[in-house]
Amino acid sequence: MTGSLTAILAVSFRADDLWVIATGALAASSCGVLGCFLLLRRLALLGDAISHAVLPGLALAFMLTGTRDAFPMLIGALVAALATAALCESLPRVARVTPDAAMGIVFSAFFALGVILIEYAARNVDLDPGCVLYGLIEFVPFDTVSVAGVEMPRAFATLAVIASVDLALVVLFYKELKLAAFDPALATAMGFSAGVIHYGLITAVAGTVVASFEAVGSILVITMLIAPGATAQLLTDKLSSMLVIAAAVGVASAGLGYWFSFELNTSTAGMMSVVAGSLFSLAVVFSPRHGVVARIARRVPLALRIEREDALGQLFRDRELGRATPVGALAYSRTRGRAARVLRRVALASLRRQGLIRRDPATDLCTLTAVGADMARGLVRGHRLWETYLAERMGLPADHVHEPSHEVEHFLTPQMQEEIRREVAADTDPHGRKIP
């Protein structure tokens, strides 16, 4: 059965390619899912530190046992990872180092130690620092084991076990992990120790990092601990969908990365990492809710409306005082930035086009049209009503009411204005000007 499946796939794709992609996808998605919890707990860099710091654990395990068996390596790396997490946490408390510096010190020192140990002791094995950094995913298919009659790469088998354990842990302890991620104090108060969950998570991360490591290298591990989760964070506000998206981003990065690296004849792990980074960049720009484009699209219309209304308000007040308003006074502001000035100019152009203001080409003075004056009156009325309300009901002094009213005026509907009108007694605002 599986034999024929492989045969079918081999027609369109070499089985080796599929194994490489599958291995990368398993590593990327299990790192991605666990990485979500690290991200939410602001531990993103701990994943980075652990990926660097397991190196001496691997080297020591090799030196003590003399083999490259997965199990002693896993134990060695787990010990190193837990030591890293514990040191990063305790150094700032015990020895007055800032947390970021502590992390930098711990992982650099561990990494340097690992490089030296490997150079010194493990030289004739294919465990060199380079391989640890960018992995040997291209060679994954050459080292196979037979599981239940199916010949598969050893790295895939290891990762499949680790990924299943991760999945089981996340499903079983979903509620606990969720609570500990968003409110560790509440988690502890409710009786399951956030500390236990913390170190459980660290252990799971360390195990996954080690298993992924050998195949895909630390650089891909670090990317996959952060990039899929961060991408998902930009696309959703719900933890469960965040986990699913992170896993999907991991799989997509592995597949696309393999393809591109094949086309360009370059490092597969590096390319998977670059693809993950590119997917993240796409999310930064185009995410429907949190993306840069969406934020601009939401903000610019509002900012433009406020600029239009502020210009109308200025014209109305000038007219009230019997002052003429040169275009320059409307368009230019010494204190505001270039973006605001551009926006103001766009606002003035749209006001003119809609016939709300008029510009006399001879004198270069601006005036309100009848329609514009109506609109401006509503705005100034809202502004002064709010000032009066703040002064009468909230007891604010007269020199404190302008700023808040200047902001609120844009959001007061006629109905709200009427309600405020009924609440206040005075006919003039606290500065003594008439409420129109």
Add this chain to the structure above:
Amino acid sequence: MQDLLRLLTLQDANTRTVLLGTMLLGLVAGVVGSFAVLRRRALLGDALAHASLPGIAVAYFLVGDRSTPAFLAGALAFGLLGVGCVAFLRAFTRIRDDAAIGLVLSVFFGLGIVLSRIIQNRPTGNRAGLDGFILGKAASMVRADVFAIAGVAAVSLVLVALLYKELRMLCFDRDFARSIGRPVVVLDALLMGLLALVVVAALPAVGVVMAAAMLIIPPAAARFWADRLWLVLALAGVFGAAAAMLGTGLSAVLPGPGMGADGGGQSRGLPTGPLIILAASAVFIGSALFAPTRGVLAGVMRRGRTRRELASSGTGAVA
């Protein structure tokens, strides 16, 4: 033994060059790094170092040959681009600082690997020597490198001396500095530029993975001994230089593991970069344990004394 003697008497011109280069580097990294650590920019330095790798590869594409000045210019440009990305993510997205640093660090590094592998797969690519930038290759330092490091060191130290007061204010009370009209944004950018310069100068010797450690570890160690900024700067410089001396010395003296992994074929010592970092770590551990008043042991003894005093005064009251 003879090796040790040769080293200590600085008879070997090559060792002398490497020693001078790494010590200068340690000195300036310690001084500039002190501001980075105080300003909580330590890990941003790490992102900067990793992000510089693709710059080296791009420089190779542009120049077409191995050229250290071009490599370092490319590294500087991409390092600053990486820092810019972190700043952009912080300002315009909901991605937090730590995640942004980790992302930039790993993705840029991945890009660097991708580009350098493309170069290496070309017929002339082996001459590029890009792998040396990942873990560093202090032993291959030549006179020109030392001059470059000396130039960076001179510029950095002069700037630090001239702007000492401003930088101090920036690190300890940024809001106050702004309120009295100091250009804090410019100062921050300047500090970042200095960091970038030092990191890039450190790349050929200690590599992108560990360059930031040169900025972080000596100042963190110096902090245990001193509370005055100028003293921290001086000690960090001394610690950095001492660690560099120790690491370079050890790498020249310790028996190498035989054949080089880079196919050099000749016997060589242990890699210098990691040894420098380990020497600095040893200085840090020693400082953390044994420094008076701020050290861990001093704290333990202080608590013990207080406990005894409390206990004896307690019994005194009963009697």
